[in-house]
Amino acid sequence: MALTVQRKADLALIMVVMFWGTSNLLTKVGLGDLNEFNLIALRFVIAFILTSVIFRKRLMAVDFGTVKRAAVLSLILFCVFIFATFGVRHTTVSNAGFLTCLSGIIVPMINFAFFRIKQDRLTVISIAMAIVGVWLLIAGTSITFNLGDILCILCSVAFAVHILVTERLTRQVDSVALGVIQLGFVGVYATTFSFVLETPTLPVSFSNWMVVLGLSVFSTAIAFVTQTVAQKYTTATHTGIIFTFEPLFSVIVAYIFLGEVLSFRGYVGAILMLASLMLIELKSQFGKVVSR
Known part of the structure; x- marks a missing residue:
């Protein structure tokens, strides 16, 4: 059976979540050598350089409207990474992985509260299953709340907003160019904050360079451009639920390396x-027949 455009977009977002599932571990390691804004700056500047070279022809055709939209998205994304990076500094990798996935729960709540977009019964069931699943994962690791945990929850709120804004803005412009410029803006913001509040440095060891490059290439360049493009062909609710699977990949990484x-x-x-993802994908394939 041929894959639909939306299903391909959902699979692309699953790949993004796999990359992000490793990012908390890499960030934790990177913070042993670099300050928070310094790490964010390196991550996004390198990612911007890489993606701007790959998509240089599309960037040449960018209009001012795309730049304005990228500026809005990048401010939200910068907040996401401030909360996430400082959160990882002050909590465990497992806690960060679990708590930053709450955006999947927050997205449909925002949709309903602010836009009065009602969710169908199957979506509500999928969200409920995801909530229970996240809770069982958290309970299974005996999570205790601290500053880092609170920052990671704020990261989830900011990321939910980013998901919703991305869904609306990518339908009006070249989504690839929008994603690339977004990375550049975040790099500029982080570099500015690093020079003002920190003493910027470069990684001092080969292993930390590998960490920075891993974050830049896979967790940032590939992930955010893919997210921006894929969201053009799926819904914010699908995106939010798929993003709840980040802790699963964090668990796999923790098992393999720790x-x-x-x-x-x-x-x-x-x-x-996993069952909630299968349910939402089943709804995507069979539509009204399944939702009855």
Whole structure:
């Protein structure tokens, strides 16, 4: 059976989440050598240079409207990474992975509260399953709240806003150019803050250079351009639910590199989250027949 455009977009977003599932671990390692704004600046400047070279022809055709939209998106994204990076500094990789995924729950809530967009029954069931799954994962790791946890929750709120704004702005302009310029703006903001509030440096070891490059190429350049393009062909609700799967990939990375193992409740939560994704994808394929 041929894949629909929306299904391809959803699969692309799953790839993005896989990259982001490793980013908290890489960020934690990178912060051992660099300050927060310094790390964000390197991450986004390198990502912008890479993507601007790849998509240089599309950037040459950019109009002022695209630049304005990118400026709006980049301010929101910068807030996302301020909360996320400082959050990872003050909490564990596992906590950060779990709490930053709350955007999947917040997106439909914002849609309903501010735009009066009602969610169908199957979507509500999928969201409920994802909520229970996240809770079981959290309970399975005995999470305790601290400053880092609060910052990660604020990251989720900011990212939910970013998802919704991206969905609206990408339908009016070249989504690739919008995504690339967005990276450049965040790099400029972070570099400015780093020079004002910190003493900018470069990584001192080969391993930390690999961390920065991993964050720049996979978790930033590929991920955010893919997200920007894919969201043009799917919905904010689908995007939000798919993004709740970031903790699963964080768990896999933690198991491979740190030897961490989930509790029984954690595995039940993981299964529920996977089931919620299957349910929302089933709705996408069969539409009204399934939702009856």
